[in-house]
Amino acid sequence: MSSNLSRTPRHVLVIVASTRPGRLGPAIADWFVQAALPAATASGVTLDIADLADIGLPLLDEPEHPSSGTYVHEHTRSWSRQVAAADAFVVVTPEYNYGMPAALKNAFDVLYHEWAWKPVGFVSYGNTSAGTRSVQMTKQVVTTLRMLPIGATVALRIAESINDGQVLQSAGLDESARRMLLELSRVASAMRPLRTEPDGEVAGVAGPVDGLRLTMAQPDDLAELLVLQRCCWVQEALANDTLDLSPLRETLDELRESMSTWQVWCVRRQGRLVAAVRARAHERAWLIGRLMVAPDQAGNGIGSWLLSYVEQQAPQEETAYYELFTGHRSIHNIKRYERAGYVLTHDEDVPHGSVRLTKQRQPAAFVM
Ligand SMILES: Cc1cc2nc3c(=O)[nH]c(=O)nc-3n(C[C@H](O)[C@H](O)[C@H](O)COP(=O)(O)O)c2cc1C
Structure with missing residues (x-):
């Protein structure tokens, strides 16, 4: 060892x-x-x-x-x-x-x-x-x-x-x-x-199933994260009939480099990495990406829970809306995001083969 x-x-x-x-x-x-x-x-x-x-x-x-x-x-x-x-x-x-x-x-x-x-x-x-x-x-x-x-x-x-x-x-x-x-x-x-160990856990976040641990990604998570990412994007490659997807091509060094511009969160279940997501602020948008759930954990509510968690991490004052991208033929993903309140939003600058989805941020309730 x-x-x-x-x-x-x-x-x-x-x-x-x-x-x-x-x-x-x-x-x-x-x-x-x-x-x-x-x-x-x-x-x-x-x-x-x-x-x-x-x-x-x-x-x-x-x-x-x-x-x-x-x-x-x-x-x-x-x-x-x-x-x-x-x-x-x-x-x-x-x-x-x-x-x-x-x-x-x-x-x-x-x-x-x-x-x-x-x-x-x-x-x-x-x-x-x-x-x-x-x-x-x-x-x-x-x-x-x-x-x-x-x-x-x-x-x-x-x-x-x-x-x-x-x-x-x-x-x-x-x-x-x-x-x-x-x-x-x-x-x-x-x-x-x-x-x-569980001390790196993000405090007070209860998951949809037992035994989940949500943490900010550490350098030691990256190799496993890269494997999960490739595994999860195989479905995207099939749905969109292309291997030209950056989550599939990304190297470990590129993933490490991305940590300087993105905040990344990992979810482990009994020690195993089962889900992840990343986000960063871009002008008035809170850009969410690389939302992934291990195929055998799909349907447990982990993806929706993680999406909701990452939305809550948006900077309060600066964020007007959440934004994410997926493949234009990723019908499953698009439906899932629409169920979470996202709408397909036209934008000429969207990369070929992708669609853009946005959701307005609800301002936090003012409590007296
Ligand atoms: C506000 C201030 C307090 C200092 N107090 C001490 C001290 O308690 N002990 C010491 O050995 N040197 C002290 N010095 C001298 C510093 O060791 C020396 O100025 C050093 O260059 C400071 O590091 P810096 O140049 O990276 O700021 C002090 C310097 C400053 C500016």
């Missing part, structure tokens, strides 16, 4: 915690990525930088508790997708007044399940304490979110390790970055089974 796990690609998100103009954070994150890259490449790990200054999250502005996974703002959804797609984190953090930067605390607070059961390493920097007091404070926060701080650590004293805004060349420091990367990768593999 462990050899399979170690071959599975891992994705590490390097988070730049400082946001002020003229900060050191980006240069230190760049150094870490360069120093860790050979070890990452050799062990099948990809690295990406998330700079909180570019991401620009407002102070927690979501009405629902983050554990609900219900986000009304696109900035939160986008951050959610980025964090959910990671298997492990490196936090590059300074120390401000013996503590963590406020932007980092906020970036943690706005999400919940996306962080859980993933390891985190720290690259800290500062004056005499080299940022270690900031790390101690951050550990208290990350463990609450069910992340696991690893033992390997990099702590830079600015006066000794940084010159002219850059990390000084040092074989010792490069080695500490390499060790952190390898430890993160090992721990991420070991923690992987924890991420399939």
Whole structure:
């Protein structure tokens, strides 16, 4: 089992915690990525930088508790997708007044399940304490979110390790970055089974049949999702007499890439992936796609339940209508969507062989 796990690609998100103009954070994150890259490449790990200054999250502005996974703002959804797609984190953090930067605390607070059961390493920097007091404070926060701080650590004293805004060349420091990367990768593999436990469940969503578990898709779901998708689109290929359907042709890498622009939800029954759907906001529309239910689970009400759930995830203020596409000969699908209140809507830009269906969003009832 462990050899399979170690071959599975891992994705590490390097988070730049400082946001002020003229900060050191980006240069230190760049150094870490360069120093860790050979070890990452050799062990099948990809690295990406998330700079909180570019991401620009407002102070927690979501009405629902983050554990609900219900986000009304696109900035939160986008951050959610980025964090959910990671298997492990490196936090590059300074120390401000013996503590963590406020932007980092906020970036943690706005999400919940996306962080859980993933390891985190720290690259800290500062004056005499080299940022270690900031790390101690951050550990208290990350463990609450069910992340696991690893033992390997990099702590830079600015006066000794940084010159002219850059990390000084040092074989010792490069080695500490390499060790952190390898430890993160090992721990991420070991923690992987924890991420399939019910804690990732979207809170308070009762399904039409027993034993369903609805979660936001994680990187570990993707291979199984691709198999389910191909299986489900065989019917579409037959109905529309074409194999030229993107859900059939899509590769695992393309599916992984799509997670940065779509929110994806998975439904498992007794651990097995039985349904999925994805959605994203597009102007005034909440675009719903890839609604799929395993053929042997069809007729259980799972598709209608999932469609209704994903409609409820639409941003409240921005969404005027729901929109989806299906094959023009997918009579079964079209009927099912019409039963759910969708109407066929003419649009010249609809791809050849497809039809567009829309449904007006009912504004939420105002309760005094
Ligand atoms: C608001 C503020 C508070 C700071 N407090 C500390 C501190 O408590 N301990 C420390 O070692 N350095 C402290 N420093 C100095 C920082 O370590 C140093 O400015 C570092 O470059 C900050 O990271 P940044 O450039 O990425 O923002 C502080 C700097 C700022 C701006």
